[in-house]
Structure formats: C-alpha cells, structure tokens
Amino acid sequence: MSDVRDVLVVSPHPDDDVIGCGGSIAKHVANGARVTVVIVIGRERSAHDDAVSDAEFDAETEQAAKALGVHRCVRLEEPSRDFALTRRVHLALVRVLREVRPQVVYAPHDNDDDVEHRMVHQLTTEALWMAQSAFFQEAGAEPMPAPDLVLGYEVWAPLARFQYAEDIGAHIDTKVEAMRAYRSQLRHAAWDEGIRGLAAYRGAVTAGSGHAEVFQVLGLRARGGHG
Numbered sequence: 459m460s461d462v463r464d465v466l467v468v469s470p471h472p473d474d475d476v477i478g479c480g481g482s483i484a485k486h487v488a489n490g491a492r493v494t495v496v497i498v499i500g501r502e503r504s505a506h507d508d509a510v511s512d513a514e515f516d517a518e519t520e521q522a523a524k525a526l527g528v529h530r531c532v533r534l535e536e537p538s539r540d541f542a543l544t545r546r547v548h549l550a551l552v553r554v555l556r557e558v559r560p561q562v563v564y565a566p567h568d569n570d571d572d573v574e575h576r577m578v579h580q581l582t583t584e585a586l587w588m589a590q591s592a593f594f595q596e597a598g599a600e601p602m603p604a605p606d607l608v609l610g611y612e613v614w615a616p617l618a619r620f621q622y623a624e625d626i627g628a629h630i631d632t633k634v635e636a637m638r639a640y641r642s643q644l645r646h647a648a649w650d651e652g653i654r655g656l657a658a659y660r661g662a663v664t665a666g667s668g669h670a671e672v673f674q675v676l677g678l679r680a681r682g683g684h685g
Contacts, residue, residue, distance in 0.1 A: 460489045462486060462489070462491045462561045462562050462606075463490075463491055463492065463561060464491060464492050464493075464494070464558050464559060464560045464561060464562075465483070465486050465491050465492070465493045465494070465560055465561070465562045465563075465564070466493075466494050466495075466496065466554070466555065466558050466560035466562075466563050466564070466605075467479060467483060467493065467494070467495045467496070467563075467564040467565075468496050468498065468551070468563070468564065468565040468566075468578060468581070468582045469495055469496065469497045469498065469578075470497075470498055470499055470566060470572070470574050470575045470577075470578040471497065471498075471499050471538075471574070472497050472515070472518075472519045472522075472640070473519075473522065473637070473640045473643055473649070474566070474575070474613050475495050475497070475564070476522055476526070476633065476636045476637050476640070476653075477613050477637065477649060477652075477653055478564070478566065478611030478612060478613050478671075479564045479609070479611045479671055479673075480526055480629075480632070480633035480636050480637065480653070481624070481626025481629045481630055481632070481633040481657065481669065481671050482564070482624045482626060482629075482671050483495075483526045483527070483528065484526050484527060484626070484629035484632040484633060484636075485624065485626060485628070485629050486562070487526065487527030487528075487529075488527075488628075488629070491562075492529040492530075493526070493527070493528050493529055494528070494529055494530045494531075494532065494554065494558050494560070495523065495528050495530070495531045495532070496532045496533075496534065496551060496554055497519070497531065497532070497533045497534065498534050498536050498541075498547070498551075498578050498581065499534075499535075499536045499537070499538050499541055499574060499578075500533070500535040500536065500537065500538060510642040514642075515642060518639050518640050518641060518642060518643075519531065519533075519639075519640075521639035522636040522637070522639035522640060523636075525632060525635045525636040525639055526632060526633075526636045532554055534547060534550050534551075538574070539574075541574055541577060543577060543580060543581055543584075547581065548581065548584060548585050548588060549588075549594060549596060549597040550597075551581060551582070551585040551589075552585050552588045552589045552594055552597040552598070553597040553598055555585060555586065555589035555602055556589050556597060556598035556600060556601070556602050557598065559602045559603065560605050561605055561606045561607070562605060562606060562607045562608075562609070563582070563586065563605045563607070563608045563609070563677075564608075564609050564610075564611055564673075565578065565579050565582035565583075565608070565609075565610055565611070565676070566578055566579045566610060566611060566613060567579065567610030567611060567612055567615075567617055567673075567674040567676075568610060568674065568676075569615060570612070570613060570614050570615045571614040571615040572613070572614045572615075575613060575614060579610065582608075583676070586604075586605070586608065586677070589601065589602045590602055590603070590604055604677070604679050605677065605679065606678070606679050607675070607677065607678055607679070608675070608676040608677030608678075609622060609673035609674065609675060609676060610673055610674035610675075610676050611671065611673055612656075612672070612673075616656065617672055617673075617674055619674075620672035620673055620674055621673070621674060621675040622672065622673040622674075622675050623660065623664040623665075623670045623671070623672045623673070624670060624671050624672075624673070625661070625665065625668060625669075625670055626657060626669050626670060626671055627661065627668040627669045627670075630654060630657055630669040633653060633654075633657070634650050634653065634654055637649050637650045637653055638650050654669075657669035657670060657671060660672050
C-alpha cells in the first residue's frame, strides 16, 4: 500500500484507532499518505480517570495523533451509551468521507465485543455507500469514488479469522508511544503492554516473528476497476 495518498480511520472512542491499527497508521504516514482519524464518541469518565480534566484528556488525544503522524483528527463527540445511528451522524461521516476521498478505510470489525464498536462498524459501512451515491447532497455534492480497500481492525475481541496482515515491525515502538500518550487509559489496563504482545503474537502467526496487525477485509476494489 505504498502508493496510497489518503487514509480514513473511523474510531469509536479515543484510543481505539491506536489499539486497532496504530502501526498501520504510522506506516501509511511513513510512506507519504495523509491519515484522517474520525473519533465518533466522546469521552466517558470513570473512577480511574475522573480527576483528569477534559482539556488534559484532549491533550492526550492530540499527543497520540502527533506520535502517529495523523494529518487531521475529527471528533464527532457523540454521547457514550446514548449513541444512536441517526441521520445526523451518518451525514457527518459522509461529509468527511467526501472531503478526504480515501483509498483505504479502517473501521472496527463486525463482531467486536463492544456494542458501540459494532454500531460504528455499521455506521461506517452505511456511510460508505451513502458517500458514493448521488444522494445526500447536504453532506457535499460530489460523490466519492469507492475506496480500494476497507479493513476491519480488532480491539476488544481479537479476530478469530482474518484475511489481511500488515507487517508493522518498523512501527511497533511508535504505536506503543502513541498508546502511552493516553496516560489516563493506562490506569484502566496496561494497554501499552497488551498491544505490543498482540502484535508480537500476530507477527509470529503470520510471518514467524516480528510484529503485525491483522484485519478483516470488508471491501476490496481491483485497481483500475469501476466499483
């Protein structure tokens, strides 16, 4: 994927993009692509991080994006646990898709254990066809072309079966650095250790060693095709 120009990552919550495809994001950036991340749902406070202000949490998100080299981060700030698949949120994502016109799109895989992750998977799938249609002109009049590749990443539920693996050996330290930017979330669990361990396991399974991220292929367009 070294010739990809624009990438869009749809993340249910802050840090899901880092956990699911942070190494691939860093690799795209290293290859010259512009990566846009859409964070759909806003922060949900917990007893572990209630003392962290919203400004401090926003700074963590910005630091993580900077570590990965993200070009643009869009926050839709949908309510946690009251999240609904409304026309408004669909159009918000369609608008970004039509602006970015990505060749590669990342979203949660379709069977993640978190219900909001599954809802964002559905949101992304529906917004993709909406963005390619001649309708919904209030979200930008020019339909986008179909992306070359749409991939589903793993967060809460590791994929039992996957169709695509990306070698992130050169970028695993960047991924871990980005995760460590979310200091408030590391109070919940050692996510920095978890993502390194999972990437090592995926590297061993797919290539015998190293580090990798694996994905469900949700959409694939042959280069030079028409849809």
